[in-house]
Amino acid sequence: MRVRTYVGPSDPTGLHRVLDERVVLPQAAERLDTRRELWPDEVRIRVERLNLDAASFRQLERTHDGPDGVRRAVLDIVAARGKMQNPETGSGGMLVGTVEEVGPDSPLGLEVGDRVATLVSLTLTPLVIEDGLAGWDGRSEQVPCDGYAVLFGRSIAARIPDDLRADLSLAVMDVCGAPALTRRVVESYDAPRVVVIGGAGKSGSLSLAAARDAGATTVGVVPTEAEAALLREADLADEVVVSDARDPIALRDAVGKAADVTVVCVDVPGCEGGAILSTAPGGTVVFFSMATSFSAAALGAEGLAADVTMLVGNGYVPGHAAYALSLLRAHQGVRDLFLRRLA
């Protein structure tokens, strides 16, 4: 790797801070330029906490000797790469901090002093740790941290509201793309039947609330009677169905009348066939689960001669964080399910 001194204009994707010899996007880069000075469309954040990706933290715990070893590993990664991206898992996390400086051409609408969470991954965010992580015990993925991070023109950050617990806001923001995209899809149908697989989970409960607010009949699918009881209590679904979503025929039969929109929110592999079979011709399946297999979805629909539209759940929809927080405020049932998970 040759270190470049880049003197050109900024690129909204952050390309100007990539130090690799080959031109790659910041997420794919080996190393980012962490200079403090901002390009005109950038924003600098004073970091207060890193939330490491859970899979990344577990990998670090397994391969390093005790909490001090884990702390050392995180410091080494960030020093070497200019970003927190675990080389083994490829994943990062998010951060919380306060806006320190806003470039004159930044399109993000942030102001100095705003307390924000970044909704783009740490894997593409230039980061400098200045306190040696002295305040972190190395035992949890919540990492108190003093330092700074840089947002690009096309980054996303959301203000943390004053009226909600910070951990609650962050948990909502983590999955905020799901209800926003669900709402958009639901609104393209007339009084649709919407089936949410994993309806008692975080993205699932928010998606049920979004669908109901948009006038849909809502069906929540959960794997156990215990989750069914919780979801009934939350009052977000007109019907609550217990089924193993990995069994296509069982799911189809449990759902009964086929859905106009099926939203897959459970992070287990093998739910593609059931979601497709539970959806009516002309309907839409939205896959939010990162366990979704592209080929299983494509070949599954073809093999079933299923005329359904299948969407890759995009985690970004304009206004998604504010919308998800508004759902949390409006639906006691969503709040209850989230608080239970945070407890």
Next chain:
Amino acid sequence: MRVRTYVGPSDPTGLHRVLDERVVLPQAAERLDTRRELWPDEVRIRVERLNLDAASFRQLERTHDGPDGVRRAVLDIVAARGKMQNPETGSGGMLVGTVEEVGPDSPLGLEVGDRVATLVSLTLTPLVIEDGLAGWDGRSEQVPCDGYAVLFGRSIAARIPDDLRADLSLAVMDVCGAPALTRRVVESYDAPRVVVIGGAGKSGSLSLAAARDAGATTVGVVPTEAEAALLREADLADEVVVSDARDPIALRDAVGKAADVTVVCVDVPGCEGGAILSTAPGGTVVFFSMATSFSAAALGAEGLAADVTMLVGNGYVPGHAAYALSLLRAHQGVRDLFLRRLA
């Protein structure tokens, strides 16, 4: 595995012919029931030729001793599983034959004597080989074969037209989902700019023709100057662009004005970021490439704050085979590109 004797009614997915103890769809089954007698919604085909999936055939060639070993392997697989599904690659292929019997409740619209190609995979099609593959030299994925196969209520088969070479028709049918879905997406925009990555390929050239017929401005992206010359000659694209689609920034810059619809038709990994970056906010990316990574698409769009709709390319759209054949007839340029590939 316990062999069941299923006596219930048929299921349009073919579930009634699955012999596995666990209830799975025919594609996931270890073994299918190949009885000659039809359930009322089924169709039996007299097989004339199998077209093995290319990846499957190469795997068989690598691991078996000579053409006789390959032939033996195919016979063993079909005898053991009741379908041609390579246990290593998981893939099958398609078949050509003549309709031998049509159940009274079949919804497929076929008649005895119709010469058809099946557009569902061999991985889910009950198949019996009756000639020991005596007419096959074991050296190509084109397998002359006498035997029978069964189609379910939800299967798809297309009549092979009399006015076209059979190999040409089959090559078109193999990718016929792409132009049909492209057309549907293009028609949801007003005079859109449509970028087809891999525009000189089979699904790519058909997608360009579909987009042009729907009133789009068409841009074809190809990897080399040689392909660019072929695509210019075919006169399907208003602009022809040479770029490596795996380099997101290069692709974005080569495409110039962002697309309303981007169609990914190249079977190489790593094209997700470039496709997303080349698409305007509010636009749609259709992924037909089986090399697409679900997580790369989902995380890529989120990391770029890209408000684009991303579709999993569904190989089934009603009427897709007839539509693709009509494009081939209407566009000399599409015919030229296909015939060149078959030569």
